[in-house]
Amino acid sequence: MLWGFQLEFKQSLRTKKLWVILGVMMLLYIPGFYLQKSSGREIETVQQAVSVLISNINGLGGFFIAILALLMGATAINSEIEKGTLRVAMSKPITRLSYIGGKFLAHTVVVLMALLLTTLVGIAGLVWLGAPLGGQLVTDSLLLNALLLLAMVQLIALGYIISTTVKSSSTALGVALVVMFVFFMIMPAIVQFMAAKDTIISEHPDWEAYREKSKEYQTKYLFYVPTTQIDVIVSDATKVTGSVNNPQVEYIGIGGAIRENLTNLGILVGLTFLYLALAFHRFLRMDLR
Structure with a gap:
């Protein structure tokens, strides 16, 4: 598994789509902080800081990294078959399970690095805007990243299912983009x-x-969209009670929001394991010629 991890990790870092997607994301991401600073708006509370972080990381960053995760998974196996490198790898003393396990772990680490880069830039921008850098902000940032990593792992696994089903890597890329457009944009x-x-x-x-009603429908009809399930969870980070004329705002944080939405967390975890099981099962039984 270690051999497969090292090989795939090096290849993933050299792929153009990784750096193009990260570059485009940062070009859209960083200027937002500059515009907010220029407007004179400052971040004074953890609640405001986390709200901006959720908007940037779960919104803009999550969208681009989700595309990256799905595309990486969709070409993980079929491209290796097309190039003939998979047969070479299988000629070594390595099992299929170790090979796909190492490849999957490498893709997960690459996505985690992309998430951490986005978070570090986000926190630096928040501090620049005057946000208080304390334990609550760090804790909520880590919890938000844990949720996003779980969602990205699910998308990588979904990509693996596509990769082990569609033989052509170029066709698999098209299928992945259609899936992203229809199920992740149109259906929501x-x-x-x-x-x-x-x-x-x-x-x-x-x-x-x-x-x-929106939360109910998103949970019921969009259970297959991991980023939407995260939206449902983090939307409860702030509780508003009282009347319309006298609202009472209480910030319970990402941890409190997770406890309020265990069903959505369960959907995230359950579908991730289901996709992984299907992807690994297909690879262990597929014809690698």
């Missing part, structure tokens, strides 16, 4: 419209009912 928009239609598209819109 449809579900949001369904929630809006049932609550706020009326003469007397109820925004609190819309929020609850």
Whole structure:
């Protein structure tokens, strides 16, 4: 497994799509802090800091890294078969399980590095904007990254299923992009419209009912979209109680939000293991010629 990990890790760091995606992400990410600083807006509380961090990392960063994770997985096996390197690897004293295990671990580490880079840039930007760098901010950042890593691992595993099903790596890339577009962009928009239609598209819109209905529909109809499940979880990091005229805002943090949404966390964990099991099973039984 160590041999497979080292080989795949070096190859992954040399791929153009990794650095292109990270470069584009940073080009969109970093100027946001500069614009916020130029406008005179400063971050004074942990709640504000985490809100910005969630918006940037789970929003912009999560989107680009999700594409990276799915594309890496979608070409993990079929490209090796096309190049003939998989047959060479299998001629060595290594089992199929060790090979795919090392490859998967390498992809996970690469995605983790991308997440940590995004988080470090985000925290540095928040400190530059005046955010208090304390234990709460660090803890919530780590918890947010743990959730995102779990989501990215799920996407890598989904990519492996595509890679062991579609023989052509170029076709697999197209399939992965279609999956990302339809299931991760189109379907969430449809579900949001369904929630809006049932609550706020009326003469007397109820925004609190819309929020609850949106969470319900996202959990029920978008269980296969890991980033959406994270959105549901982190949306409860701040609790608003009281009346409309006198709202009481309580910040419970990412940890509190996770405890409030164990069902969504269970969906994330369960589908990740399911995808991994399917991907590993297909690879162990597939024809590698």
